[in-house]
Amino acid sequence: MAQNHGLRILIATVRVPFVYGGAEVLAEGLCRALIEAGHRAEIVAIPFKWYPPERILDQMLACRLLDLSETVGVAVDRLIGLKFPAYLIPHPRKVIWMVHQHRQAYDLWQHPLNDLDRYANGADVRAAIQRADTELIAQAQGVFTISRNVALRMNRFCGLHATPLYHPPQMAGLFHTRAAEDFLYFPSRINPLKRQDLVLEALAQTRLPVKVYFSGPADEPAFERTCVALAQKKGCADRVQWLGPVSEEKKRDLYARSLGVLFPPIDEDYGYITLEAMLAHKPVITCTDSGGPLEFVVHHETGIVAEPTAEALAAAMDSLWEDWERARGWGDAGRQRYEDLNIDWNNVVEKLLQ
Amino acid sequence: MKILIATSCVPFIRGGAEILADSLRDALRAAGHEAELAAIPFKHYPPERIPDHMLACRLLDLTETCGVRIDRVIGLKFPAYLIPHPNKVIWLLHQHRTAYELWDHPRAGDLIHYANGPVIREAIHQADRELIPEAKAVYTLSQNVSGRLRRCSGIGSEPLYNPPAHAGLFYNRPAGDYLFFPSRITAVKRQWLAIQALAHCRERVRVRFAGGADSPMQQAECDNAVRELKLGDRVEWLGVVSEEQKRDLYANSLAVIFPPVDEDYGYITLEAMLSSKPVIACSDSGGPLEFIVDRKTGLVASPTPESLAQAMDALWVDRRCAAAMGEAGRARYEDLNISWKNVVEKLLC
Numbered sequence: 001m002a003q004n005h006g007l008r009i010l011i012a013t014v015r016v017p018f019v020y021g022g023a024e025v026l027a028e029g030l031c032r033a034l035i036e037a038g039h040r041a042e043i044v045a046i047p048f049k050w051y052p053p054e055r056i057l058d059q060m061l062a063c064r065l066l067d068l069s070e071t072v073g074v075a076v077d078r079l080i081g082l083k084f085p086a087y088l089i090p091h092p093r094k095v096i097w098m099v100h101q102h103r104q105a106y107d108l109w110q111h112p113l114n115d116l117d118r119y120a121n122g123a124d125v126r127a128a129i130q131r132a133d134t135e136l137i138a139q140a141q142g143v144f145t146i147s148r149n150v151a152l153r154m155n156r157f158c159g160l161h162a163t164p165l166y167h168p169p170q171m172a173g174l175f176h177t178r179a180a181e182d183f184l185y186f187p188s189r190i191n192p193l194k195r196q197d198l199v200l201e202a203l204a205q206t207r208l209p210v211k212v213y214f215s216g217p218a219d220e221p222a223f224e225r226t227c228v229a230l231a232q233k234k235g236c237a238d239r240v241q242w243l244g245p246v247s248e249e250k251k252r253d254l255y256a257r258s259l260g261v262l263f264p265p266i267d268e269d270y271g272y273i274t275l276e277a278m279l280a281h282k283p284v285i286t287c288t289d290s291g292g293p294l295e296f297v298v299h300h301e302t303g304i305v306a307e308p309t310a311e312a313l314a315a316a317m318d319s320l321w322e323d324w325e326r327a328r329g330w331g332d333a334g335r336q337r338y339e340d341l342n343i344d345w346n347n348v349v350e351k352l353l354q
Numbered sequence: 355m356k357i358l359i360a361t362s363c364v365p366f367i368r369g370g371a372e373i374l375a376d377s378l379r380d381a382l383r384a385a386g387h388e389a390e391l392a393a394i395p396f397k398h399y400p401p402e403r404i405p406d407h408m409l410a411c412r413l414l415d416l417t418e419t420c421g422v423r424i425d426r427v428i429g430l431k432f433p434a435y436l437i438p439h440p441n442k443v444i445w446l447l448h449q450h451r452t453a454y455e456l457w458d459h460p461r462a463g464d465l466i467h468y469a470n471g472p473v474i475r476e477a478i479h480q481a482d483r484e485l486i487p488e489a490k491a492v493y494t495l496s497q498n499v500s501g502r503l504r505r506c507s508g509i510g511s512e513p514l515y516n517p518p519a520h521a522g523l524f525y526n527r528p529a530g531d532y533l534f535f536p537s538r539i540t541a542v543k544r545q546w547l548a549i550q551a552l553a554h555c556r557e558r559v560r561v562r563f564a565g566g567a568d569s570p571m572q573q574a575e576c577d578n579a580v581r582e583l584k585l586g587d588r589v590e591w592l593g594v595v596s597e598e599q600k601r602d603l604y605a606n607s608l609a610v611i612f613p614p615v616d617e618d619y620g621y622i623t624l625e626a627m628l629s630s631k632p633v634i635a636c637s638d639s640g641g642p643l644e645f646i647v648d649r650k651t652g653l654v655a656s657p658t659p660e661s662l663a664q665a666m667d668a669l670w671v672d673r674r675c676a677a678a679m680g681e682a683g684r685a686r687y688e689d690l691n692i693s694w695k696n697v698v699e700k701l702l703c
Binding site: 008010015016017018019040042044045046047049055058059061062063065066067068069070071072074076219220 | 356358363364365366367388390392393394395397403406407409410411413414415416417418419420421422424
């Protein structure tokens, strides 16, 4: 470890301008953790736009053209690549901690939410992405992923092996719990992949007067409008609250006071929301196709894993709503599970710099 | 509006350009816009890396994000200002200087030493000539930068001044018995020239230097000169000082001395004016000359020890004149309308 002190480390990621989400939180958390461990660390964020498809190739090339080997004559000791295509930036001592690959070229190919496959050149661009990933990821000195889900996908599609490396949500120490109030909490960016619409469909089918509080910014304003209209149409608008973007403090308070947390995304890479719910002693309802959350939620021990249908989700919501005592027990068990998993930044830093 | 500030960054280095970019972002946000930085890493050696980075910038697409239009891109530094955008405005901090005015500079020149240097230089010139005019408007940091852009690339532009950080906090106190030289200690700022000038002063002029040395060697060179010229009791090295200390040192000085080589802009001149102090600069100092009115708000000397010494002596013996020049400098600052509000208005019109 001694020779690993005081390194100059760059974190290479991409940035979709004006969008701030989990990946940005992760990059900043890693940067802070490296600095706290005695290193100099900075984030290099390359702007990224993935449409039309030929722009992806342009930006892959742009990343390959950048030179982060040294700055003003002093070596950059380590490059940590996080997101496509920034993890393609060459460096002699590169480690990849994969947040996710370009999912539209992989697991989301021919998914209703995909757009890449709708373009004439979509298949060619997909092939180029897969070729670049397969050949260039393997050049890194170490390949880690943020979750088992991401590692499995990479193995399935590219035949590459990687080690999952879990990290804590932001300000993990500040989560707390309080007596449950009468709402389920769905804290997430409003985005089709997070399936706020599915929850509204389910809510319309619950037997009990379940209430849901949504918070989070709308990535795509059109989808938010769709959701609000859907609640109206389904007649459950009076059991829904749209809180919009809330402060971290307010978010922790909402977690603490909720009966349970709803988080049924499509094949989530990792999902801080599951971990935050566990930190707040709350059970989590998720779906069998939700990906990351399934690495943490134990069905009928720390939450409920439902089929991704409105009916199944409605049954899960009713099930939590009718037995608050059981919900509290699952929440406490979730907190215990979090403790058992040893999710902390020291571990991440140590592994990435090995 | 959604506005991206496109700039280049050298990892682990933070200087005036980074502060300016952050200040611009803050000013845009204060004016009610959504603003973010897009900072592209840049490494300028070996020379062939420069066209790589130019191409990388040309390949980026900042036209929209998640289907929402980005209304404006403001390009600041080479090569990030080459990123294409239909509504781009350039506020040029400087071009790649070693391909232009610093090409054959004895200390700063680097491209010139490589076999492919001339070819790369030509590629930079050509890209600037052809691509800078893609912008809807071209502003620069100063007349000095505009002059270079006109001479070297044949492109017209308008200087757009910005205030130093915390401009509102500068103040004035009765003059003490020292000249103040606040700046990074490095060859192009010419602390060494001020030391040689001290040896030629008729009066027992004293100078206090503040600022860190770019390298220990630069500080050692200055220290050696002071020792050889036996000026130890007339020179003081304060090193890095806090912003608060710096303002105090301005306020209590008799005058400010700032004689760099061809400075792009130079916040120090403006900070001196805000502190109601006269400024001594040289006829080849670039940016400061846009603000100093010779013999009204300061003195412009030739870049020789003798001439600089004369200017230092002149202020040292006539303290009333120095104070009056300082007041005139402050009045001139007010007249120039140097504010972020003005910058934001111009960049968005």
